[in-house]
Amino acid sequence: MANLKLKDVAKVYGGQVEVLKDIDLDIETGELIVFVGPSGCGKSTLLRMIAGLEQISGGTLEIDGMVVNDVPPSERGIAMVFQSYALYPHMTVYDNMAFALQIAKKSKEEIDRAVRAAADKLQLTEYLDRLPKALSGGQRQRVAIGRSIVRDPKVYLFDEPLSNLDAALRVATRIEIAQLKEQMPDSTMIYVTHDQVEAMTLASRIVVLDALKDNGYKYSIAQVGTPLELYETPNSEFVARFIGSPAMNLLEGEIVATGETTTLRTRLGAGTITSNVPSRPEDQGAQVKVGIRPEDAVATDSEDFAFSGKVEVEERLGEVTLLYFERGAGQNDPVIAKLPGIHPGMRGNTVKLTADPAKVHIFQDGTSLLYR
């Protein structure tokens, strides 16, 4: 029920250590925005700044058109779900959920109605009298979410809410959060995670944070977009490799023909490979990196291929087979191909790889040719 506007937001610790810089972001009502980034990139810090738990060192934060930089957390209309749930251990589930309303001096009936409605929505009704220590991890997480729902906030903030759950519960709770979001189409949510699957499945838009070169290597927003935008058209090598697993293969190469589509020759390949990414005449001969996702790599017998190598490791997962290729000296990351189905006995073979022109990415100096 609210839109957020971050303008030039920065975070400086102790007047010297700049962590975040030039964060510009518009969040529309009803969006579910996911912050992702490498560990230490300040995604949780950014969330805590929105919550009001951290001072905003520079720039402005607007909620519903009002600058809230100096507004205390409780008056910003936000609610936060913490990684450790942060339930009050000495209060029952009911009191945990009722606490905010009691502080706000709401009437008993009103509190009771709100708590019971939230408990009903989260299937917590039978646990209302229990203390948090008598609940399972998933139930505690639901209480934490219930505590936010009760307050009926404009913006929900989630700080890695699923990372303390085991794998199976994580999937179940993820789906619950997705359903919850569907039930509350007007509420805005901001969600921090390091889990790609959470980001891809929950987000209406993903915000990727990274230390950018033209920002003096301070962390800032690398790219914002829908999950598939980031997957299909990453604007930089970093985003390309950050989204998708295993990470995108980057092969060194050269542009040999420009125009509506670009023709490339890679160093370890033979013949040429075509990309649907357009290029300008002056790009002729430019040194670039050719990006091919493992799942887009196709084995070929043709004399035109982007990469050829011996399979060093073969991982058979059933639905797919992962092939790890040895790569020339001085290259650390192996080239990986993800082939659908089961391919026994590939190890030791030399395989040639190419890809559909629609799925070949081109990066120059770390930036996609699409975004320059």
Next chain:
Amino acid sequence: MAVQEDTQGASFIQGQAVIWLIGGLLLVAAIALLLPDVRGMLGNSPILQGVLTIVLGVGGCIGYFWASNIVLDKVIFPAKGANAGKNINRANMVRPWLFIFPAFAALGLYLAYPVVGSFIRSLYDRSGDTFIGFGNYAWLMQDSEFQQAVFNNILWALVVPAGSTFFGLVAAQLTDRLSWGNIAKSLIFMPMAISFVGASLIWKFVYANDADIGIVNAFREWVFGADSVDPLQVSFWNNFFLMFILIWIQTGFAMVILSAALRGIPEETVEAAIVDGASPLQVFFKIKVPQIMGTIVVVWTTITILVLKVFDIVYTMTGGNFGTQILPSYMFEFMFRDDGRATAVAFVIMLIVTPVMVWNIIQARKEMR
């Protein structure tokens, strides 16, 4: 397997060697003690006496465990013959009792026996020859000074733990976030290192009936221009002036324990409360204090037990005069004069302390879980 047996054998031989060494030393010491010259030398040298005590004590402990285990394993339940397996199990059931026995014996001798002994003594009159039943207790009940002491003791037991815990809690919370908090904490903790008699001396100066010496009277003169009074003779309130000395001493204890407990509170619960709109006071009283309630109770009862035993402060400050009598100082009045009444008072004190102590132990155990 073979290697393991070898190392076991080696450690067994080492163990044997140590035992023989200690045994030998003890034997030499014992023989030396038989010589009059050595005894004379010892009599003049406290250091030698001390060393000898340590050697005898430690050697005695080791010797006891070694010998008792040998007797158990070789003589009573030997691990051989028809019942070897059964004997090993039986020996293992008995073994814990061998280890616990010395502590039991010491506690029995120095704790249980004196309690029983005191109780029996309290049933006799002043001379210790005539059995008078509960006569001493009956006399106490009607003695106005005893009533006064009980009343004052109850006041002490309520006010001092409450004051110490409250000030300790406040100090712990306030010093937690300060850059110079640790210095403040050290200063508050320092009185803990002063003996009660020493503390009383300090406060005798503070309360001195002279504006040039006592800060209390100096303050009165400076602010109100009032004449000096002796705070220790201000009836009823003088009790509180004495209690304040103990609060001054014990606040540091409460602060240190509660400060550790406060730091153990998950920071995220505090942040969640802030997001929920709680004010700093509400965060403190509704989120922090309930989470450390167990620790607060332990601190409270620990200080209560200490308060019920305190004697030095009253004895040095007023000697129990001016209506400041408490049970321990009251007991001291009869010591060496009427052991019957003194032991009766001691027994009353024990009856009061015991339930608090039991509660304290239950709470402390809960905390540890």
